[in-house]
Amino acid sequence: MSQVSKPLINVQNLTRQFPSPDGEEPVTVFENASFEIQRGEFVCIIGHSGCGKSTILNILAGLDEASSGVVLMEDKEISGPSLDRGVVFQNYSLLPWMSALKNVMFGVRARYPSWSKSKVKEHAYKHLSMVGLGEGAEKRKPSQLSGGMRQRVSIARAFAIEPKLLLLDEPFGALDALTRGTIQDELIRVWDDTGQTIFMITHDVDEAILLSDRILLMSNGPYARVAESVVIDIPRPRSRADIIHHKNYYPIRNYLVDFLTSRSKNISVKAANCGDTRDLKPETVRPGLFKEPLSTSDAELKAVDINHSGLTQTQLTGAQ
Amino acid sequence: MSINMKAPILSLILLFGLMGVWEMSTPSVKSAENMTEYEMLMGGASEEARVPPPSAIVTKAVEELSNPFYDNGPNDKGIGIQIAYSLYRVLTGYSMAALIALPLGFLIGMSPLAYKALDPFIQILKPISPLAWMPLALFIIQDSEASAIFVIFICSIWPMLINTAFGVAGVRGDWVNVAKTHELSTLRTAFQVILPAAAPTILTGMRISIGIAWLVIVAAEMLVGGTGIGYYVWNEWNNLDLTSVIFSILVIGVVGMLLDTFFSRVQTALQYQE
Ligand SMILES: Nc1ncnc2c1ncn2[C@@H]1O[C@H](COP(=O)(O)OP(=O)(O)OP(=O)(O)O)[C@@H](O)[C@H]1O
Numbered sequence: 001m002s003q004v005s006k007p008l009i010n011v012q013n014l015t016r017q018f019p020s021p022d023g024e025e026p027v028t029v030f031e032n033a034s035f036e037i038q039r040g041e042f043v044c045i046i047g048h049s050g051c052g053k054s055t056i057l058n059i060l061a062g063l064d065e066a067s068s069g070v071v072l073m074e075d076k077e078i079s080g081p082s083l084d085r086g087v088v089f090q091n092y093s094l095l096p097w098m099s100a101l102k103n104v105m106f107g108v109r110a111r112y113p114s115w116s117k118s119k120v121k122e123h124a125y126k127h128l129s130m131v132g133l134g135e136g137a138e139k140r141k142p143s144q145l146s147g148g149m150r151q152r153v154s155i156a157r158a159f160a161i162e163p164k165l166l167l168l169d170e171p172f173g174a175l176d177a178l179t180r181g182t183i184q185d186e187l188i189r190v191w192d193d194t195g196q197t198i199f200m201i202t203h204d205v206d207e208a209i210l211l212s213d214r215i216l217l218m219s220n221g222p223y224a225r226v227a228e229s230v231v232i233d234i235p236r237p238r239s240r241a242d243i244i245h246h247k248n249y250y251p252i253r254n255y256l257v258d259f260l261t262s263r264s265k266n267i268s269v270k271a272a273n274c275g276d277t278r279d280l281k282p283e284t285v286r287p288g289l290f291k292e293p294l295s296t297s298d299a300e301l302k303a304v305d306i307n308h309s310g311l312t313q314t315q316l317t318g319a320q
Numbered sequence: 321m322s323i324n325m326k327a328p329i330l331s332l333i334l335l336f337g338l339m340g341v342w343e344m345s346t347p348s349v350k351s352a353e354n355m356t357e358y359e360m361l362m363g364g365a366s367e368e369a370r371v372p373p374p375s376a377i378v379t380k381a382v383e384e385l386s387n388p389f390y391d392n393g394p395n396d397k398g399i400g401i402q403i404a405y406s407l408y409r410v411l412t413g414y415s416m417a418a419l420i421a422l423p424l425g426f427l428i429g430m431s432p433l434a435y436k437a438l439d440p441f442i443q444i445l446k447p448i449s450p451l452a453w454m455p456l457a458l459f460i461i462q463d464s465e466a467s468a469i470f471v472i473f474i475c476s477i478w479p480m481l482i483n484t485a486f487g488v489a490g491v492r493g494d495w496v497n498v499a500k501t502h503e504l505s506t507l508r509t510a511f512q513v514i515l516p517a518a519a520p521t522i523l524t525g526m527r528i529s530i531g532i533a534w535l536v537i538v539a540a541e542m543l544v545g546g547t548g549i550g551y552y553v554w555n556e557w558n559n560l561d562l563t564s565v566i567f568s569i570l571v572i573g574v575v576g577m578l579l580d581t582f583f584s585r586v587q588t589a590l591q592y593q594e
């Protein structure tokens with residue numbers, strides 16, 4: 001997770017506008033979003049409903065186009081969807097006329113057209129087993145599976161095409177807490193085994209802390225920004241039961257909740273007033289290291305006081 | 321007793337009840353031995369045409385169905401041969417309609433431009449009674465056989481065209497996105513995602529079409545004459561043989577039901593649950 005190596009994904013000054021319904025000025029959902037995703041990193045993005053998370057993910061997937069700005073993947077500009085970027089949609093998006101296995105095989109066949117049918121099947125089955133499906137469940141149609149099982153099929157399909165980047169749009173939003181926990185564990189295990197890079201949207205702060213290396217915080221729209229990048233300084237492997245006892249857990253959690261409940265509202269307005277937000281990378285924050293002596297390698301990273309956020313200071317400079 | 325057992329029993333009671341009432345309300349027919357030769361010629365009817373009782377129709381059915389494919393010249397062919405002629409026309413016209421309606425419907429469904437451009441034509445052509453085309457068809461094609469097939473073609477094309485376009489246009493964007501993220505070519509997307517997704521709707525259209533085609537063929541054959549179940553009905557009416565008329569009406573119903581059952585089976589097989 002070294003910050004020095006070349007990033008897999010480099011998002012630069014991404015802006016998305018939608019035409020307003022009454023034909024006046026277009027609505028700017030977010031503006032000048034810039035961030036990077038390193039190879040092998042697990043990054044979550046959090047923000048209020050409607051701030052444009054799905055829109056960013058769709059642009060990364062190639063299903064939507066930015067109004068301005070670029071997304072580079074391995075230094076090449078993204079244009080259109082690609083098998084290098086697997087997507088797990090919020091509503092699973094399985095093809096309902098195919099069995100679970102066939103759904104995964106659909107992906108595998110698209111990825112490896114030259115493979116024999118038996119090889120495709122074997123590969124698909126392997127990935128279904130990885131998420132705990134098999135022994136008969138793979139023969140069932142999506143309508144005969146529970147929500148959690150469908151989500152697992154969808155994750156298996158995305159992992160089975162072995163993309164460089166996996167994009168997950170609120171994958172556990174519709175699941176109960178228990179199922180959610182099981183699948184989170186499976187996701188982490190598969191991520192560990194395969195060394196994938198994952199970009200995931202979530203509404204759940206605890207889920208984000210449990211899963212990610214880094215959390216991107218988005219301010220409220222319109223004119224939303226990717227304001228901060230919060231590093232989760234909690235060693236892996238993490239378990240749901242033990243993580244809350246880690247000394248960094250609550251500083252991080254409080255920091256995130258504070259952002260969502262109060263600071264996210266104000267940022268976009270300030271950003272709009274402070275003029276040029278181009279090339280403004282989200283500030284890296286390490287709440288876990290707050291009031292801890294900084295190591296030399298961390299010297300350039302600013303530890304921010306939860307109560308006296310440094311961010312507001314930085315961003316206000318230049319205003320008026 | 322389950323409802324599935326009760327229903328057929330009730331059906332049978334209704335059938336026999338109705339047939340009983342019908343049988344009672346028609347004057348008894350003389351048995352064949354007692355008929356004069358003249359009466360035999362008239363098909364057992366008295367001078368006054370009257371609705372035959374069910375027993376006469378059953379007798380007629382047994383007689384016809386025991387030898388359905390005899391051919392004694394243009395005016396006396398077995399019911400099986402007549403049905404075969406009608407089915408041949410229906411299936412030919414219907415297949416031609418499907419060959420055009422399915423790809424065209426696909427195109428219309430995929431492209432909002434094609435939809436907008438073709439919509440006025442469809443809206444005007446759709447409500448025209450298929451038989452209204454008959455004189456024009458006879459004049460242009462100059463062949464009664466082909467004209468009948470054309471009428472079937474023109475009546476079965478609309479439901480298939482409209483349902484295909486509707487089904488294709490209504491395919492969920494999510495599924496198309498799945499195809500996109502898997503880098504599927506346009507052709508593969510069409511066959512592997514859109515076609516199966518739209519299949520139930522398309523089949524509904526095909527089922528409506530075959531129903532209409534079977535309705536229309538009877539009328540068309542009454543007009544063009546020569547062969548077919550429609551001609552048969554008309555011919556027996558001209559002979560004042562009401563027993564045969566009623567018998568052939570029942571046969572039309574049974575064949576129509578079989579056609580519908582076939583498409584309903586296919587539809588069930590392609591149906592999926594979201
Ligand atoms: N096709 C569109 N046309 C117009 N406006 C759109 C369109 N798609 C999205 N928007 C607007 O863009 C904004 C961001 O939408 P988006 O779906 O990205 O939000 P989100 O952050 O994913 O929200 P949620 O957490 O509820 O999923 C919303 O205000 C929405 O109204």
Ligand SMILES: [Mg+2]
Pocket residue numbers: 053054055169
């Ligand atoms: Mg969303």
